[in-house]
Structure formats: C-alpha cells, structure tokens
Amino acid sequence: MEISYASSSHRYLPTMSASSSSSLGSSMPNRPVKTIPLQHPNTTSSSSTPLPQAMFWRWTAKIKRTTPSQWIDTFLPCYRWIRTYKWREYLQPDLMAGLTVGIMLVPQAMSYAKLAGLHPIYGLYTGFIPIFVYAIFGSSRQLAIGPVALVSLLVSNVLGGMDLSDELYTELAILLAFMVGIMECIMAFLRLGWLIRFISHSVISGFTTASAIVIALSQAKYFLGYDVVRSSKIVPLIKSIISGAHKFSWPPFVMGSCILAILLVMKHLGKSRKQFRFLRPAGPLTAVVLGTVFVKIFHPSSISLVGDIPQGLPSFSIPKKFEYAKSLIPTAMLITGVAILESVGIAKALAAKNGYELDSSQELFGLGLANILGSFFSAYPSTGSFSRSAVNNDSGAKTGLAGIVAGTIMGCSLLFLTPLFEYIPQCGLAAIVISAVMGLVDYHEAIFLWHVDKKDFVLWIITSTTTLFLGIEIGVLVGVGVSLAFVIHESANPHIAVLGRLPGTTVYRNIQQYPEAYTYNGIVIVRVDAPIYFANISFIKDRLREYEADVDKSARHGPEVERIHFLILEMSPITYIDSSAVQALKDLHQEYKSRDIEICIANPNQDVLLTLTKAGIVELIGKEWYFVRVHDAVQVCLQHVQSLNQTPKNPDSFAEDKQSFFQRLSKQREEDLSIAELESGTPTPSLLVSLYLQNGLNPAVRRDNVKIQFRSLSAHQTYRCTISCKTVTPAAVVAPSDSTVVEFDAVDCA
Incomplete structure (x- = not known):
C-alpha cells in the first residue's frame, strides 16, 4: 500500500494510491503528487520476508557488494595508511612522535603498575604487546594506548580488597584484561558504543576529578615513608595518613617533592612555550634518571627502590583462574566503560583535529583485541591515555607507525634496560603518577557549569562527592544513575x-x-x-x-x-x-x-x-x-x-470581503492598532495600510500587483492614499489625530 501527499494552498492532504483499498483522499484535486511507500523504508511488512531471514539476505547482499580491498580496509585499518603512506612527509614525524611517547611510556608504565598494586614489570608488559595490536586494528592514528591511572586505580581498588596472594592478584589482573577485551569486542560487534552517550560530560568530569584526588592520596605512602591503607575512599586514606604521622621520614618526602617540582615545571614550560615543547614528554624520563643517579651516588637507606625487574620479553600464556570470572564481571564492566570513555573521547577529538573519520565500532574492536592478545602476554587492562595521546599528536604523529615505534622502544627497554630500573626510587614513580593526575582535577569545569547550567553542576557535585566518600564503583553508578534520571525526566516532561x-x-x-x-x-x-x-x-x-x-x-x-x-x-x-x-x-x-x-x-x-x-x-x-x-x-x-459572532473585531481574517474590510478600516480605533504600534511605535498610515494589505486583504489579490502611493495634502499630516490592484482600486484619505479615533474615508471601486 502507498500513500501520496498533494500540496494545496493550506492543506496537508494524504491520498491513497490506486492500488490501495482505502477510500481516503478520493476527492483530492488533480495535481502532481509525490508518491512514497507507506511502509517505513527501514522496516519490513508483516507479509514480507521474516525479520531474521531478511537480515540474513541483507548481510548476504552486503557481502556480495563488498570488494576484497574494502574488507581489508574494514578489518585492518592500518592497510589504509600503509597503502597511501607518504614516506618523505610522514616518516620523520612518526619516528619522532614514537620515540617521544616511548620515552614517556617506560617510567609511566612502571608507575601505573605500582598504582594497580602490581610489580612494575607488568606495567612494561602492558605497554608492549597492546600497542602493536592497536596500531594494526585501531582506527585512530594518534591515540597512544597502554596503562593509565584510572584503570590502574580500579584494578587496585577491586583486587586489593579480596585478600589475595601476590601470584593470584597478578593472575586476576591479567584475567580482567581478557574479560575487558571480550566485552569491548562484543560491544563493537553489536555496535553498542552509543550506550556511552548516556554518560554526560558532567559525570565524567566529576568522576575523574574525584579519582585524581584519591590517586594522589594513595601515592602519599611513597612520599611519607610509611604504609597507607589501600582504599578508593578519601576518609580511610586521610585517617591512615594521620594515624601514621609518627612514622614520617624526611628523605623520601624531600626527594619526592623535588622530583614532583621538576615534573611540574617541565610540564608547564612545555605547555606554555613552543621552544620548550620537548620538556613535556621528557619530564618522566628526567625524573627517573635524576632519582636513579641520586640513589647510585648517595645510597640512601631510608628511600625504598623498585628492586629487581626481570629482563626479557613476556612469554605467551593463557589467562588462568576463570573460576573467579563471575565475581569479576561487574568490575570488568566498569573498567570497560571507563576505558571506552577515556579512549574514544580523545580519539574522536584527535580525528576531528587531523581531518579524518573515526569508526567507533572499529575503535572498540581494536581496543578489545589489544586487551585480549595483551592478556596472553601478561598485560593488565589498557586503554588510550590522555597525556600520551596529546604528546603523540603534538609531536607530529601522522599514522599508526608512531605507535609501532613506541612499542619498539618498550621492547628494547625490556630486553636491555631493565637492570638499570632496579635503582629507581619509589617516590620518583609516585611523583610521576601525581604529576599525571593533577591535570585531571577539573575544577574549572565546575565553575563553568555553575554559571551555565545548575543542573549539570549538581550532577558534577553528586558524582565527585559520592566517588570521594563512597568509592569509585558507587560514584560511577550514582553519577550514571542520576544522569539517566535527568534524561528520563526531560523526556517524560517535554517542553x-x-x-x-x-x-x-x-x-x-x-x-x-x-x-x-x-x-x-x-x-x-x-x-x-x-x-x-x-x-x-x-x-x-x-x-x-x-x-x-x-x-x-x-x-x-x-x-x-x-x-x-x-x-x-x-x-x-x-x-x-x-x-x-x-x-x-x-x-x-x-x-x-x-x-x-x-x-x-x-x-x-x-x-x-x-x-x-x-x-x-x-x-x-x-x-x-x-x-x-x-x-x-x-x-x-x-x-x-x-460564524459565532456577526461583528468580529479581528483585523487579520482572510475571509472578509473587500467592502467589509474598508468599512471596518474606517472605524478602526487606536487601541486596536497594536500591530502597527509594536512595529514602529506610532500608527503611521503607510505602515498601517501596508500591514492590512499583507494580512487582511483577500488572498485572491496577488500581493506583487498591489501598489501603495502616499501624497501629503497639507501640513497637518493628512495623506492621500491610493491602493491599486487588479480587483480593487480604492482611494482613502488617512488623517491621524490626537484622539483615540483614526478616521478613513474609503471608497470601494471594485
């Protein structure tokens, strides 16, 4: 069945085609019509092919239409930039960006592994294999993936409260990477990335701000020289810091503070001045080198060190302890959501900045595959990093080759440099973490929301407060729940x-x-x-x-x-x-x-x-x-x-005939001239008659055939108004006065 639309002067009239059994629109005027199918183009009728079979045929048709080159482009995004790679133009910036990010990644990876409660070597493993996998299957050309602070804190928060041995703790962290990768691939296959849109920017900002504060406090133990309880809540952390104050040690505090100050100065100079741009990525490496040199020279006994780090590349092993998988599903879902938000958000921004399209589904698939294959080589969950991605883009990265170079730097470090990492001070790695998360404290966003949208400000406060005092998991759930409640309220109470x-x-x-x-x-x-x-x-x-x-x-x-x-x-x-x-x-x-x-x-x-x-x-x-x-x-x-009132006072009715129009016009009172008064401030004759012609005259009169001429007859603002058109040629003398009545001498000469 089909339906047609015939456009008349004022109707929106549906008419059915001849094949229709309906009688709707049988009296429609004979004019050209646009015919469209009654069935929505994206649906199938009940009498047509059943939905599963229709989906199968659509997939079959799509497969037949797709060329081998298109299939390669779809599943191997790296083929796109390899095929069109401009060696002279892209090679040098890719090499420099990869080298810069690799140098930045090595100390950060060890720092984030410590934040996750793991040995630093697992941070290096997480920054190795996943980078290569993402460079091949990921759709972003500037995104730098690997271990990040938020995901590391989530891993520590969940596994730290389970009273596990070090070996089991590590195996469950690797299992989490596998589960997160599976969830990301499922979301990519089902194209469920749109679900992330329901998490507002206010929730993300409030969550990251609170998480940054918790992360910084959790690193205080390396500055203070004594253990602090492992928690994602601010109150237990502060209580633990205060209760252990008598164990305070000056050497790690002074050394950590000096390294942190160096990092912050280098970051500030790198951001504010172009000639010092190289200082920003060099900060973590500088901190590690300075700390290591100090330890090698002075051998301070009160400063804890990283210790022995195994040398060599990670070996292949399948994740174990799947009996714990059921209890880890909520945590894996939470990490998946945070990882996607952090990664896809920065990837979309970089894609728009560099002028290419980002495939969100392919992005999820690339991240998922990186986590799955990374778990086979002892990696814990990884995702895109804000700081390293920004450095990668600022360093001129053009393609995924920059990621391959960064992964190569990590591989060389595992092969040749791990003996040197033994003397890195723990407070130096803690300073790197604190320096990185300080940029996540987004109080400017709270000020902005206060001035722009109080509702989003309340959402920011709720999310950050619950994250600080009730924990990261509850903070995320409350923030998302309140955000969805606002969406539902807006939808259920439309404007x-x-x-x-x-x-x-x-x-x-x-x-x-x-x-x-x-x-x-x-x-x-x-x-x-x-x-x-x-x-x-x-x-x-x-x-x-x-x-x-x-x-x-x-x-x-x-x-x-x-x-x-x-x-x-x-x-x-x-x-x-x-x-x-x-x-x-x-x-x-x-x-x-x-x-x-x-x-x-x-x-x-x-x-x-x-x-x-x-x-x-x-x-x-x-x-x-x-x-x-x-x-x-x-x-x-x-x-x-x-028809309900024989003496209407409406000046805009199109149904009046010309005689009644001019009769009413001659008796119009000033209090009814609000149209002219609103337009010009005074009911001038030209504007008045013009408005009446536009809005009150019979629509059978073509407006472009109407001519209005005014001629001053005296010094008392008396005008001769001549209105001429095909059907009427009246003459009117319009004489405004100070009284409440404006008189017209109108003659209908039809």
Whole structure:
C-alpha cells in the first residue's frame, strides 16, 4: 500500500494510491503528487520476508557488494595508511612522535603498575604487546594506548580488597584484561558504543576529578615513608595518613617533592612555550634518571627502590583462574566503560583535529583485541591515555607507525634496560603518577557549569562527592544513575509551548519567548518539542487541559467567544509517535469532540503522518483538518469561529470581503492598532495600510500587483492614499489625530 501527499494552498492532504483499498483522499484535486511507500523504508511488512531471514539476505547482499580491498580496509585499518603512506612527509614525524611517547611510556608504565598494586614489570608488559595490536586494528592514528591511572586505580581498588596472594592478584589482573577485551569486542560487534552517550560530560568530569584526588592520596605512602591503607575512599586514606604521622621520614618526602617540582615545571614550560615543547614528554624520563643517579651516588637507606625487574620479553600464556570470572564481571564492566570513555573521547577529538573519520565500532574492536592478545602476554587492562595521546599528536604523529615505534622502544627497554630500573626510587614513580593526575582535577569545569547550567553542576557535585566518600564503583553508578534520571525526566516532561502570531507576519512563535505575539480567542496553538511516546503522553495531555482552561485569559485578538473551539497541534518537532500516544490522541479527540472542540494537525513529518494514517487517526479527525502550515490552520479556524459572532473585531481574517474590510478600516480605533504600534511605535498610515494589505486583504489579490502611493495634502499630516490592484482600486484619505479615533474615508471601486 502507498500513500501520496498533494500540496494545496493550506492543506496537508494524504491520498491513497490506486492500488490501495482505502477510500481516503478520493476527492483530492488533480495535481502532481509525490508518491512514497507507506511502509517505513527501514522496516519490513508483516507479509514480507521474516525479520531474521531478511537480515540474513541483507548481510548476504552486503557481502556480495563488498570488494576484497574494502574488507581489508574494514578489518585492518592500518592497510589504509600503509597503502597511501607518504614516506618523505610522514616518516620523520612518526619516528619522532614514537620515540617521544616511548620515552614517556617506560617510567609511566612502571608507575601505573605500582598504582594497580602490581610489580612494575607488568606495567612494561602492558605497554608492549597492546600497542602493536592497536596500531594494526585501531582506527585512530594518534591515540597512544597502554596503562593509565584510572584503570590502574580500579584494578587496585577491586583486587586489593579480596585478600589475595601476590601470584593470584597478578593472575586476576591479567584475567580482567581478557574479560575487558571480550566485552569491548562484543560491544563493537553489536555496535553498542552509543550506550556511552548516556554518560554526560558532567559525570565524567566529576568522576575523574574525584579519582585524581584519591590517586594522589594513595601515592602519599611513597612520599611519607610509611604504609597507607589501600582504599578508593578519601576518609580511610586521610585517617591512615594521620594515624601514621609518627612514622614520617624526611628523605623520601624531600626527594619526592623535588622530583614532583621538576615534573611540574617541565610540564608547564612545555605547555606554555613552543621552544620548550620537548620538556613535556621528557619530564618522566628526567625524573627517573635524576632519582636513579641520586640513589647510585648517595645510597640512601631510608628511600625504598623498585628492586629487581626481570629482563626479557613476556612469554605467551593463557589467562588462568576463570573460576573467579563471575565475581569479576561487574568490575570488568566498569573498567570497560571507563576505558571506552577515556579512549574514544580523545580519539574522536584527535580525528576531528587531523581531518579524518573515526569508526567507533572499529575503535572498540581494536581496543578489545589489544586487551585480549595483551592478556596472553601478561598485560593488565589498557586503554588510550590522555597525556600520551596529546604528546603523540603534538609531536607530529601522522599514522599508526608512531605507535609501532613506541612499542619498539618498550621492547628494547625490556630486553636491555631493565637492570638499570632496579635503582629507581619509589617516590620518583609516585611523583610521576601525581604529576599525571593533577591535570585531571577539573575544577574549572565546575565553575563553568555553575554559571551555565545548575543542573549539570549538581550532577558534577553528586558524582565527585559520592566517588570521594563512597568509592569509585558507587560514584560511577550514582553519577550514571542520576544522569539517566535527568534524561528520563526531560523526556517524560517535554517542553510544550503555546504559540502566537508575530505582528505583521504569518510566523507563529512561543508567546513566552515573544510577548508581542498575539493569540486568538477560541483557538489554542500548541507545539510539543519532543517525540511523543508512552512516558510523556500523560504529561502532554495534562498540559493541554491546562492550556485549554487558561488560554482565553491571554488571547488578545479574534472574535470574542466564550470558550475554546479549536486546538491546533504544531507537529514539526515531533519525530516519532508510538502506539500509546496514538491511543491517547484518539481518546483526546473523543473527549474534545464531546465538547465541540476540533483538533487540527499542522505540519507533521512523513513518519508521523504514516503512523497516524495506519492508526486511523487521519480518518478519525478528518483530512480537512490537516495543514501544511500553522497559519493555514489558523485561517480556516478563524473562518469557523467568526460564524459565532456577526461583528468580529479581528483585523487579520482572510475571509472578509473587500467592502467589509474598508468599512471596518474606517472605524478602526487606536487601541486596536497594536500591530502597527509594536512595529514602529506610532500608527503611521503607510505602515498601517501596508500591514492590512499583507494580512487582511483577500488572498485572491496577488500581493506583487498591489501598489501603495502616499501624497501629503497639507501640513497637518493628512495623506492621500491610493491602493491599486487588479480587483480593487480604492482611494482613502488617512488623517491621524490626537484622539483615540483614526478616521478613513474609503471608497470601494471594485
């Protein structure tokens, strides 16, 4: 079955094709029409191929259309940049970026492994294999993946509270990487990346700010020289720090503070001045080198060191302890969400900055495969790093070759440099972590939200507070829950506006936003700025009843009637309407019909009109009450309302004949000239007559054939007004005075 739309001067009239069994639109005028299928193009009819079989045939057709080169591009994004690689232009910046990120990654990887409660060697393993895998299967050309602070803290928070041996702790951290990778691949296959959109930026900012504070406090033990309880809550951390104050040691505090100061100065200079840009990525390496040299020279006994680190590349081994997988699912889901937010967010920003498209599904697949294969080589969960990705981009990275170079630097470090890492002070690694997370404390965002959107500010406060005091997992869940609650509330309570006509135009706008817009007695025009479905239809019906009761109080133009006779629904913002809304619309029509109130539909889009047609709403309301524009609906409604009063005072009715138009014009009072007064401040004759011609004259008169000429007759602002057109040539002498009456001497010369 097909439906056609014929556009008339003021109707939105659906007509059925000849093949249709419906009688709708049989009396339509004979004019060219645009025919569209009644069935939505993205759905299948009940009489066509069943859905699973239809999906199979669509996949089959897609496979047949896809060339081998396209398949390679889809599953191996690296093939795209390898095929078009500009060796002279790209090679040097890729090598420099990879070298810079690799130098930055080595000390950071060890620091984040310590944050995760693991031996530093597992941080190096996490920064090795996953980088190569992502460079091949990832879609971002500047994203630098590996161990990051937030994920490391999540691993430490969950596994640290399970009373595990060191060996079991490490095996479960590796198992988490495997589970996170599986979840990311499933999300990529099912294209579920859109779920992340429900987590607002306020939640992310509040969560990262609170997490940064917790991370910094958790590293205090390496500065203070004594153990601090492992916790993701701020209160136990502060209590532990205070209770152990008598064990305070000056050497690690002084050394850690000096290294932290060096890192912050180098980071600031690298950001603020271009000539010192190289200092930013060199900061962690400088801190490690200075700390190691100090330890080698002075041999301080009170400063704890990293200790022995195994030399060589990681060996292949399948993750173990799958019996713990069930209990780790919530943690794996949380890490997956945080990893995707951190990685995809920075990847999209870098892709837009460098002018290429990012495939979110391929991005999830690349991250998932990097974690799965990384877990076979003793890596714990990894994701994209904000700091290293920014350095990679600033260093000029053009393709994934930069990631391969960074991974090679890590491999060389594992092969040849691990004996030197034995003398790295723990407080130096802690300083690297604190320096990295200080940039995550986003108090500027809180100030911005306070000035811009109080609701988002409250969301930021709730998320950060619950994360600080109740833990990271609860903080994320509460933040996401409140964010979804706000979304549901906005969806269930959509914005609804009563529309009025702007003076001198046929444009209708929200009367609260445009106080000068005027309404009509007996007619209420309503616009719902959201899809209509089961969750918000009750709210919409309640608001319509309120408008019905209150609209007469604000109406300032039109025939004086005692109650509402027409409800015009402006439906252009409504993109979807479900079965519950359709049924509610039927009930509303019956309720209004019993009180002699007609419902008019103005400007519904194609999908909504198809739904209304299939549900029988078009026939129920009547095709004569469907319109292309709100103004067309208003004009028709005014024609009906005017029959209730034989002496209308509305100046804008299109249905008046020319004789009554000029008769009324000659008796018009100044208090009814608000249109002209609002436009110019004074009811000048030229503006007055022009407005009446635009809005009041019979539409059969072509506006481009109307000529208005004014000639001054005296010094008392008396004008001769000549109006000429094809059907009428009246002459009028317009004489404004100080009294409340503006007199016209009008002669109809039809």
